[in-house]
Amino acid sequence: MEAHPSLSAQFIEPEPIRPVEAMGPYEPCWCRSGKKYKWCHYRREQEKPINIFEVEAGMLAELRAGYCSHPDPSDDPCSTTITRAHTVQRRGGLAAIAEDGHVLTVKPTMKSMIETQGNPAPRKIGVGNASVFPGFCSKHDTTIFKPIEGKTVTIDASTAFLFAYRAIAYERFAKEAQLRSVPIQAEMDRGKPFRTQVQIQFYLNSALAGIKIGLVDVNRWKAGYDERLMSGNRDGFRYFAIRFDSVLPVVACCAFHPEIDFHGNQLQRLARRGSEFEHITLTVTAFERETIAVFGWIGPDDGPAALLARSFSGLAADRKADALIKLLFLQSDNIFLRQSWWNGLTEQNQKLLQGLSKSGTAERTRKVSDLADDGTTFTTARAVEVISSEQMDPEAGSPKASA
Ligand SMILES: [Zn+2]
Ligand SMILES: [Zn+2]
16 A cells, blocks of 8 residues: 655645735735735725624625536526525434534634634524535435435445535535635735734735635545536445444534544645645434444545545444544534533533634644544444445454444
8 A cells, every 4th residue: 555645745835925015006916816006905004994794794695605516407407596405414414413493513603703712612503504505406406415315324335425425515615605705804904004914914825825725626526526426427436434323412514635544644745746635525414313424535445535434444333433523523614513412511522622623724733643542532322333335454443343
């Protein structure tokens, strides 16, 4: 087995912006907005400051701007309405962890960020609004995902593929909305002194570079899924699913770059030259009083995604649920929690999960040991079955025997 090429490749330094306090009026502005200086940062310190809640409203509007993610509607046209598609099914999945019609979300509001000085607790959200994104027309949302929307599901290549497809479509939608909201955030330095403008634009430029790289990856990943959705061929698609003996207090749907495994190993390093980065999708939802976690990916049988699944497979049956919860907080904000479970956690465990949740932001970088088992227990659920396209090697823990 060969290590992923990114592990030994050179880091790519993003091209920094070069702030200039005064420019010719028709020169392109130093902030790289693409506008002329005169219409951009000229006299910005004298402009009326923008209200932070206006910025938030603009970002939320981008998240409501919908389209259908179907790859080729020419033969099979979209219906006129874009639906608020649930990434985690409402009945079964969200309903299984809801209390009084509500779950908790880890996506903060601007108000909670300010009030808690950047440490907001998960907040309540109605199940009708939880996990939705306007990423499919109602017809395609219904027809594509029908096989995984029932009361029960049989996990095989075709149903696992649909969970993965929805996760990829969601991630692409979220990345595009992030990209469109950068110019809105770039207005936050209005009325501020030059050095604050520089700080804000520096931060946004490095965020923008990350979003653009992420978007290239997610578009490439989605193309691989689109091709298979249209042809019906599932070659090269791999999956690894775990059934638990009870309902976990968390549901989720996401796709991410597998960077580290559950045993403290680095799998790939982002922002390195000359590598195609691998993804993995993960859906955690409930069917008939049991949680199912489905990992899916397109890639080789010994790449970072396969290694992550294998490392997960190697954990003891009573450690898998705790490991899964850590992974979800580390990698995604499209996760939803049962309120009484969260409130019942010790303060120390809440802090641990909130810390993981900030990973990948400017505040916290991921550590190679983030997923290694430190014995922390969040739930008593046990893994009782593995359903996978892969043969898991015995050294990593035999899935059939130890799960
Ligand atoms: Zn500018
Ligand atoms: Zn459509």
